[in-house]
Amino acid sequence: MDSIILQVLNGLDKGAAYALIALGLTLIFGTLGVVNFAHGALFMIGAFCAVFLQRVLSYSRISIDESQKDFLGNPLKVETPFVEIWFGPDVGGSIVDWSVPLAILFAIPVMIAVGFAMERGLIKHFYKRPHADQILVTFGLAIVLQEIIKYFYGANPIPTPSPEAFIGSYDFGVMLGFDANRIIYPYWRMIYFAFAMVLIFGVFAFLQFTTFGMVVRAGMADRETVGLLGIDIDRRFTIMFGVAAAVAGLAGVMYTPIVPPNYHMGMDFLVLSFVVVVVGGMGSLPGAVLAGFLLGILESFASTTWATTTLPGINQIIIYLVAIIVLLTRPRGLMGRRGVMEE
Amino acid sequence: MSKTDLTRRGVLRTGAAGIGALATPVIFTGAATAASHTGFTNAPTGRNVTLGFNVPQTGPYADEGADELLAQQLAVEHLNGEGDGGCLNTFSSKALRGNGILGKKVTFVTGDTQTKSDAARASAKSMIEKDGAIMINGGSSSGVAVAVQGLCQEAGVIFMAGLTHANDTTGKDRKANGFRHFFNAYMSGAALAPVLANEMGRDRRAYHLTADYNWGWTQEESIVASTEALGWETVETVKTPLASTDFSSYITPVLNSGADVLVLNHYGGNMVNSLTNAVQGFDLLSKQVNGKDFKIVVPLYSELMATGAGRNIKGVLGSMNYNWQLPNNGSKAFVRSFGEKYGKPPSNSAQTCYAQVLLYADAVERAGSFNPCAVVEALEGFEFDGLGNGKTLYRAADHQCFKDVLVVRGAENPKSAYDTLEIVEITPVAQVTYPPDHAMFGGRSATLGSCNPGA
Amino acid sequence: MTRNFDPNASHAATAYAYLSVSDIHAYYGESYIVQGISFNVHEGEILALLGRNGAGKTSTLRTIARLDDPSLRSGEIWLDHKPMHDMKSHQASVAGIGLVPEDRRIIPGLTVEENIKLAQIVEPKGWGLERIYGLFPRLGERRKQEGVTLSGGEQQMLSIARALARDIKVLLLDEPYEGLAPVIVQEIAKTLNVIRDQGITTIIVEQNAVAALELSDRAVILDTGSVVFDGSAKEVLENEALRHEYLAI
Known part of the structure; x- marks a missing residue:
């Protein structure tokens, strides 16, 4: 029982990342009808917003400390971050320590701008093109973005720790009546899960309770009729692209303490996120979110020793297996509307 | 869903995300290996000799590959008599005099292994066939090392491994043309x-x-x-x-x-x-x-x-295998050279490549020939010091270097970005020595085979 | 095929016409559907656009409404001195075209009231909510219900209400009676009478030609994408041979 709970917990944060990326993908596909293979790159750029902010906040003044030597025997250059000089070591240190959450504020405008540039610069020319063309061009864009990041940041993963306060894990097991150390879950992953839920609910609330959201929902359901009512839906859909980009970027920002960001992380998440979208039902927002969590948890279960010894390699293919089964038996996905994808 | 054209075919026709190159059988034609009157592959005829540096320039180990390349370039400079000479001053063998190798100026070409065996083999093959490389050095993975070692054996050139740690490289997959300086598992x-x-x-x-x-x-x-x-x-x-x-x-x-x-x-x-x-x-x-x-x-x-x-x-x-904080003379000389040129201390992959290039050049000088079989003979059983690891033996039976091994620990309070690791112990070589037919190294059936000069 | 043109018909004299459709050619992809259609509509007039199935009636309305399909390749459309032929559908709506589509197209996921409110996001706004619920009391009763759960007749009313919620110059009705029981058709007809009395210029496409003609002033008959008759509605009602040849009634 405890190992089941544990694997469910384990699947939640990765599932949350999948859900967020899939949500953005579905938003873009459902509004603009574009299959956006550069969405994983947006996740990566968000993560590197956190890296960038951490570097900026750690930007240091270099002073020579004659009493210490560096590796060549020259006097040691000591780096003191400017924020520590300005605000004192305590406040300054905390600012650097909290770079990842602070990066949320930084990432929102950056991601919206990046999304906007992507959409206006490249993707809008492909609205009417066949999906295969869209895939090729957005995939190419993803590779370019990846290489740009690699050029500036190198190929190594860059440690981006969470604030000190959140290091470590919480013993859920004890709370539920199990023995100690049977169900533990890191604090930051809990925070990530909560953050993801807030974002997801935010997007749904925005769509459900604002007028803008109502127009977008109407446009997703019946684009032609919305045009008949005088509404220029393209403009609104472009804004949704920015929203989807921001969601993916924020998912990336907060993920950095879990897996140190590297230039390749976008691709790692992209393919699986697409599988999530297909399983959840293309065009269904709740389907994307639900499928994201389900597949994250499923992947977690498939990685247990029991699973990998019974069916070696199952953890690498389980998600694809599920996708194949879904596509064969219920092609519209778990929550897709009837008729979609059923030709 | 809007009434747009959604066909399953259209959306599932997903572009393949990177299709790996298929392994191609390596066939060396006699003409390509240009075996001239001197009777071995890529025998240098002009005033230069070309070395091939096959490192990961893309992929997850690109930063390591970059460091290896820096060290290799430094080695070439020192061989050609430029810079401060680095370990040529501390090397126990005095055969190298900074006038290239056997009087020929050292040049080099680079290749990208991408940390994939097939790409690594292809790039090594290209350096041998098109650029006339007479020795291949570098790499950051054992899979790649074993693959490239095999290719060099077929082609008739020497392979001086870079960073490879699996036992197999000088174990069951050992080859006569291959040499490993780096320690193993x-x-x-x-x-x-x-x-x-x-x-x-x-x-x-x-x-x-x-x-x-x-x-x-x-x-x-x-x-x-x-x-x-x-x-x-x-x-x-x-x-x-x-x-x-x-x-x-x-x-x-x-x-x-x-x-x-x-x-x-x-x-x-x-x-x-x-x-x-x-x-x-x-x-x-x-x-x-x-x-x-x-x-x-x-x-x-x-x-x-x-x-x-x-x-x-x-x-x-x-x-x-090595850490820049080692106090011996060879290490200090290397760290000084590398540090002054590049502004940072060398990694252990850098040091192993640097050492391997110097060891190869020195072996050629002592043998008086670039012929791979002569080089093999010169390296087998070679004892040396002054390249940064202390006293080292290139064992003849398996072409593996035997030297002291460093045990390190993550430092509690690093003073700078470079002393994140501290040396806990230097394990004497006797403790890490094993017989060449050890079970983990292929047992009794593991054999080097004979050296292949190509041609 | 003979073309019967009423010399009193407005297009021949090319006097100013409120809505003028001039030699439009429209395609669904490579399918040539609207093959050179011209007619005029005067302000306040109700025009019945008739013809057999596949004659191109719906396509003509969709072209006037400036939807993407069918695409207008040549020809001109003018509404109250404004050129419409280069506009997109949302611009045409702002200029005063109100299309009530065939199959009603009530937006799923939105309530009745939200469907109407959707029409009032962009200027120019037309009828207010209270006025609409006055004309369509049943919609008022169901205002918080999800639009697609309404009956066929109620959805038709909602679709018309949505058009009226905008300040339109021309109302395009595409098969308003389709699929509705006769008693519901009566209700809708009553509503359309009210609309006519308000003086809203209207083009009505209907399979049920008689019902449309009884409402209309003039009629244009299409056959395989071209105009074959342009004259008064009364004339069509009275000319049995005409009706027989082009409308099969």
């Missing part, structure tokens, strides 16, 4: 075990997470054998896919398993992520199991990956 196990027993006691229960490919398996095998010999119990060994980025589902069972040591047979990105998950996510190092402090061991360290893991390496033990 067995040596890591042999060096680490006593230090581990000392620090952590003999009554420990270890849980292994192992990268699922040949290097991971050989390291796991070696560490398990050497720790069990000292009384540890191996609770569980779990293989993790090489492509994993999130290891939390592998780490969660650890605390439950009754193990009090986690051994991470991971390298590169795997190591950064698993260590981060373990230390930062699950805070394993502050836990107590069986009444003891939980410990983590990363048997193979690399400085660049240590940077990636940040403060998560504090207190974690591992082994290295």
Whole structure:
């Protein structure tokens, strides 16, 4: 029982990342009808917003400390971050320590701008093109973005720790009546899960309770009729692209303490996120979110020793297996509307 | 869904995300290898001799490859008499005089292994056939090393391995044209075990997470054998896919398993992520199991990956082939040269490539010929010092260097970005030596074969 | 095929016409559907656009409404001195075209009231909610219900209400009676009478030609994408041979 709970917990944060990326993908596909293979790159750029902010906040003044030597025997250059000089070591240190959450504020405008540039610069020319063309061009864009990041940041993963306060894990097991150390879950992953839920609910609330959201929902359901009512839906859909980009970027920002960001992380998440979208039902927002969590948890279960010894390699293919089964038996996905994808 | 054209075919026609090159059989035609009157592949005829540096320039180990390239370029400069000479001043053999190799100026070409065996073979092949490279050096993975070593053996050139740690490279996959300076998994196990027993006691229960490919398996095998010999119990060994980025589902069972040591047979990105998950996510190092402090061991360290893991390496033990903090003269000379030219101390992959280039050049000088079989003879059984590792022997039976091994630990309070690791012990070479027909190295059927000069 | 043109028909004299459709050619992809259609509509007039199935009636309305399909390749459309032929559908709506589509197209996921409110997001706004619920009391009763759960007749009312919620110059009705029981058709007809009395210029496409003609002032008959008759509605009602040849009634 405890190992089941544990694997469910384990699947939640990765599932949350999948859900967020899939949500953005579905938003873009459902509004603009574009299959956006550069969405994983947006996740990566968000993560590197956190890296960038951490570097900026750690930007240091270099002073020579004659009493210490560096590796060549020259006097040691000591780096003191400017924020520590300005605000004192305590406040300054905390600012650097909290770079990842602070990066949320930084990432929102950056991601919206990046999304906007992507959409206006490249993707809008492909609205009417066949999906295969869209895939090729957005995939190419993803590779370019990846290489740009690699050029500036190198190929190594860059440690981006969470604030000190959140290091470590919480013993859920004890709370539920199990023995100690049977169900533990890191604090930051809990925070990530909560953050993801807030974002997801935010997007749904925005769509459900604002007028803008109502127009977008109407446009997703019946684009032609919305045009008949005088509404220029393209403009609104472009804004949704920015929203989807921001969601993916924020998912990336907060993920950095879990897996140190590297230039390749976008691709790692992209393919699986697409599988999530297909399983959840293309065009269904709740389907994307639900499928994201389900597949994250499923992947977690498939990685247990029991699973990998019974069916070696199952953890690498389980998600694809599920996708194949879904596509064969219920092609519209778990929550897709009837008729979609059923030709 | 809007009434747009949604056909399953249209959307599922997804572009393939990187189709790996198929392995192509390597066929060397006689004409291509240009065996002239001197009777071996790429015999240098003009005033230059070309070396081939095959390193990962793209892919996850690109930063290591970049460091290797820096060291290789430095070696070429020193061979040609430029710079401050580096280890030519400290090398025990005085055959090299800074006038190139056998009077020929050293030039080089570079290739990109992409850390994939097929790409590495293709790039090495191109350097040999098109650029006339007479020796191939570099690399960051054992899979690549074994592949390129095989190719060099077929082609008739010398392979001076870069960073490769699996036993197989000079074990069951050893080749006469191939030489490894870098230490191997067995040596890591042999060096680490006593230090581990000392620090952590003999009554420990270890849980292994192992990268699922040949290097991971050989390291796991070696560490398990050497720790069990000292009384540890191996609770569980779990293989993790090489492509994993999130290891939390592998780490969660650890605390439950009754193990009090986690051994991470991971390298590169795997190591950064698993260590981060373990230390930062699950805070394993502050836990107590069986009444003891939980410990983590990363048997193979690399400085660049240590940077990636940040403060998560504090207190974690591992082994290295070389570390810039070594106090011997060869090391100091190399660190000074490298540091003054590039502004940072060399990594251990840099040092092994630098050493290998110098060793090759020196062997050619002593043999008086570039012929691979002459080089092989000059290197076999060669004892030397002054390249940074202390006294070293290039054993004839398997072309493996035997030297002291470093046990290192993540520093608690690093003063700068470069002393994140501190040397705990320098294990004497006798302790890490094994017979050439050791079971982990292919047993009695492992053989070098004969050297191939090509032509 | 003879073309019967009423010399009193407005297009021949090319005097100013409120809505003028001039030699439009429209395609669904490579399918040539609207093959050179011209007619005029005067302010306040109700025009019945008739023809057999596949004659191109719906396509003509869709072209006037400036939807993407069918695409207008040549020809001109003028509404109250404004050129419409280069506009997109949302611009045409702002200029005063109100299309009530065939199959009603009530937006799923939105309530009745939200469907109407959707029409009032962009200027120019037309009828207010209270006035609409005055004309369609049943919609008022169901205002918080999800639009697609309404009966066929109620959905038709909602679709018309949505058009009226905008300040339109020309109302385009595409098969308003389709699929409705006769008693519901009566209700809708009553509503259309009210609309006619308000003086809203209207083009009505209907399979049920008689019902449309009884409402209309003039009629244009299409056959395979071209105009074959342009004259008064009364004339069509009275000319049995005409009706027989082009409308099969």
